[in-house]
Amino acid sequence: MVGVYLSGTGNTKHCVEKLVKILDPSAECFPLEHNDIIQILKKHDTIVLGYPTQFSNAPFMVRELIKNNSSLWSGKKVFCLNTMGLFSGDGTGCTARILKKYGAVILGGLQLKMPDSVCDSKMLKKSIEENKLIVKAADERIEIAAEQIKSGNFPREGLSFIAHMKGLFGQRLWFYNKTTGYTDKLKISDRCIGCGLCSKNCPMENLKIENNKAVAGNKCTMCYRCISLCPKQAVTLLGESIVEQCRFEKYV
Numbered sequence: 256m257v258g259v260y261l262s263g264t265g266n267t268k269h270c271v272e273k274l275v276k277i278l279d280p281s282a283e284c285f286p287l288e289h290n291d292i293i294q295i296l297k298k299h300d301t302i303v304l305g306y307p308t309q310f311s312n313a314p315f316m317v318r319e320l321i322k323n324n325s326s327l328w329s330g331k332k333v334f335c336l337n338t339m340g341l342f343s344g345d346g347t348g349c350t351a352r353i354l355k356k357y358g359a360v361i362l363g364g365l366q367l368k369m370p371d372s373v374c375d376s377k378m379l380k381k382s383i384e385e386n387k388l389i390v391k392a393a394d395e396r397i398e399i400a401a402e403q404i405k406s407g408n409f410p411r412e413g414l415s416f417i418a419h420m421k422g423l424f425g426q427r428l429w430f431y432n433k434t435t436g437y438t439d440k441l442k443i444s445d446r447c448i449g450c451g452l453c454s455k456n457c458p459m460e461n462l463k464i465e466n467n468k469a470v471a472g473n474k475c476t477m478c479y480r481c482i483s484l485c486p487k488q489a490v491t492l493l494g495e496s497i498v499e500q501c502r503f504e505k506y507v
């Protein structure tokens with residue numbers, strides 16, 4: 256077994272690592288941007304795939320990796336794990352359907368409510384104490400799900416037809432243009448000091464430092480990692496200014 260995840264602010268990393276550790280203490284977990292990710296995926300038959308919901312869809316980076324390596328999935332057993340701030344509908348189903356098309360066996364799905372990661376919007380913002388409770392509740396759900404999986408009873412959250420309709424009509428359709436590809440809308444303000452933290456951490460290598468300032472390209476997968484890490488709060492995407500630099504570590 257292997258755990259593979261895309262995680263901007265740390266929520267999904269935590270959830271995948273926790274689930275995988277309970278299921279198989281000897282199994283490892285890797286971020287999607289790992290240089291050898293394709294070899295890692297090829298090597299393992301059972302994969303826990305985790306990612307954050309974005310407008311009730313999977314991040315483009317995740318969908319692209321699946322599609323660009325379509326021959327890789329035949330016969331793989333995949334458990335989809337999706338984290339969300341509030342609602343994803345069929346967050347797990349978004350990748351499960353593609354994976355199934357390429358021959359994967361979908362073992363199940365788990366959709367976990369976690370702290371919101373959109374640092375430059377007031378929507379869904381909770382106090383640190385409230386977020387701590389959300390993380391605790393997610394941890395408990397992971398523990399329960401792991402026990403179910405161990406006894407062969409895989410949760411199937413987000414995989415039903417009803418979940419599909421909920422995700423599609425609840426959100427995905429209305430925000431479709433936001434998730435059809437990568438975005439070039441990442442903004443760097445004059446506060447940037449060119450420290451390079453964003454460029455070192457971007458899973459898409461979408462940022463570089465030029466003349467002591469960060470410059471963003473057009474391949475942002477909206478994970479909010481750079482935005483949550485910037486020491487000068489100089490990076491924004493959907494909003495105009497930082498409300499809170501959401502990071503999983505703050506909530507444990």
Ligand SMILES: Cc1cc2nc3c(=O)[nH]c(=O)nc-3n(C[C@H](O)[C@H](O)[C@H](O)COP(=O)(O)O)c2cc1C
Pocket residue numbers: 261262263264265266267268306307308309310311312338339340341342343369370371372373426477478479503
């Ligand atoms: C661009 C963007 C869109 C999001 N859309 C949704 C959404 O539609 N529904 C939801 O419940 N959470 C949404 N979220 C919140 C994240 O899915 C959630 O906070 C997730 O746990 C972040 O995981 P990470 O820390 O691994 O990146 C969104 C976050 C981002 C950055």
